[in-house]
Amino acid sequence: MSDSFDVIVIGGGPAGYPAAIRAGQNKLSVACIDEWKNPDGICAFGGTCLNAGCIPSKALLESTELYHRAHEEFAAHGIKAPDVTMDVGQMQKRKAGIVKTMTQGILALFKAAGVTPLQGHGKLLSGHRVEFVAHDGTRRELTAKNIILASGSAPVELRSAPFQSPQIVDSWGALEFPSVPKRLGVIGAGVIGLELGSVWRRLGSEVVMLEALPDFLAVADGQVGKEALRHFKKLGMDIRLGAKVTGAKVAGEAVDVTYTDVKGEQKLTVDRLVVAIGRRPYTKDLLGPETGVELDERGFIKVDHQCKTGAEGIWAVGDCVRGPMLAHKGKEEGAMVADLIAGNFAEVNYKTVPSVVYTAPEIAWVGLTEEQVKAQGKAYKVGVFPFLASGRARRLFHHTSAVAGRSRPHRRPHGGRSARRRHEPRGRGPYQGWAGGGVREGGPRD
Ligand code: FAD
Ligand code: AMP
Secondary structure, eight states: OOSEEEEEEEOOSTTHHHHHHHHHHTTOOEEEEEOOBOTTSOBOSSHHHHHHSHHHHHHHHHHHHHHHHHHHTHHHHTOOOTTOOOOHHHHHHHHHHHHHHHHHHHHHHHHHHTEEEEEEEEEEETTTEEEEEETTSOEEEEEEEEEEEOOOEEEOOBTTBOOBTTTEEOHHHHHOOSSOOSEEEEEOOSHHHHHHHHHHHHTTOEEEEEESSSSTTTTSOHHHHHHHHHHHHHTTOEEEETOEEEEEEEETTEEEEEEEETTEEEEEEESEEEEOSOEEEOOTTTBOTTOOOOBOTTSOBOOOTTOBOSSTTEEEOGGGSSSOOOHHHHHHHHHHHHHHHTTOOOOOOGGGOOEEEOSSSOEEEOSOOHHHHHHTTOOEEEEEEEGGGOHHHHHHOSSOOOEEEOOEEOOOGGGOSOOOOTTSOTTOOTTTTSTTOEEEEESSOO
16 A cells, blocks of 8 residues: 555544545545544544534434423324333434444445545654554554644543543533433533433433523524523523532532532532533644644644645644534535645635534524624624414424524615615514514614
8 A cells, every 4th residue: 555645634523534535536645544443442434523423412312302202292293102211222222323324434435535544543744744553553654745634622621520430421421321310410501511411301311501601502692592591491401500610529329519600609419410611622642743733822723714734735624723613614624625735716614604503493503693793883683583483383393482583784885874675664574573573773873
């Protein structure tokens, strides 16, 4: 096998493997190095997303949503199924099967695109060289004109609540619970915490979520956050805002958690504790000396808008670089870089990267929130369409009221009066009659 390639990709997650496939499709010779090993010892491409993130979490969300709806909504449809029970082992088996099919699928895609898969550790050396150490310890030095770093991210550990399996776990651990914890604590009510909390709440866990920030889901529009909070509370999740965790100790089978809120120090005992306070870029043993690749103060690999590092021919994509830690963002960057290397035009429009919380109902947003537009002092118009008014949404959900469509900044032609559509009188829209519906304006006044 040749040790020289046009492109070497280090990292086979959703940023790295699409980069490798696109490079192969662009008729470049390419190798993709990945070191992921599952607890059963089996190596698998796909990174966090396929093995321990997006895919397994979505599989569990689907199973538990079906279970929950069977209990909460079947009766309204006239469906009688009084004995619906959950076999957690079977649910986990289904999830594992999906993960296996998807990760093995990457090898098939590599084969079709002519990508050489290399399973083991990759380290960038100076002079466009890569040290590859296979899982069996065999070492090789490889070279490539272009090298793409796609080493991903790892969960952040809370110093005051260090991971201690099986009681105090990260998001991966929370995807692997073999049975439903009676009392479940989740630190961090971000996207991952909410999805995992929902999974186990739907199966009957008493879920307490501790979130340090005073606002709920502050990354989304305020109105969306408020509506979402209502839904999660209705599901029975005990969401405590302004609750900063200061310590967690395993006590026998349980975990004693301490946190502070406006009232002072509080205590909570749970059976399992999930720490979901975010992820950090992962670059352990990735960079040799004098590669010319720099990290920023938060540990992300420094890149420009085209994902070029400071070193010629060295690129970095996905969670290990700035921007939202999302699989589709990484995939776009990977494909862009593979196209740029092949001499094609390519770019990523970071303003259009959507975010989704895959709960029920799902929450999604793209672009600026109303709060961000307001902070920029821009004029804007808010359009609200309640799901209540959508027949399709009503058919889907028994209890429907949530916001469906929201704000959009608007441009004023020639700096003049607002560009309001003529048939919408000020402050009113076609759905004004529905609770929460309509159009309103914000930002600086004329
Ligand atoms: P990773 O997926 O982390 O892959 C990096 C790969 O590189 C890994 O296989 C790693 O072993 C390997 N590697 C690292 N260093 C080396 C080295 N030196 N040599 C060889 N190999 C190396 N995102 C979404 O868009 N939608 C979702 O629904 C979603 N759900 C999520 C749910 C959970 C529970 C979690 C934890 C994450 C979720 N994410 C989701 C985020 C998503 O998983 C990440 O954004 C995505 O995996 C990042 O892709 P990546 O390729 O940059 O890194
Ligand atoms: P995300 O960044 O979407 O993964 O969300 C992580 C969440 O964890 C954020 O909303 C943080 O405010 C929250 N968080 C971080 N540290 C703590 C802590 N010590 N106690 C409670 N919540 C925290």
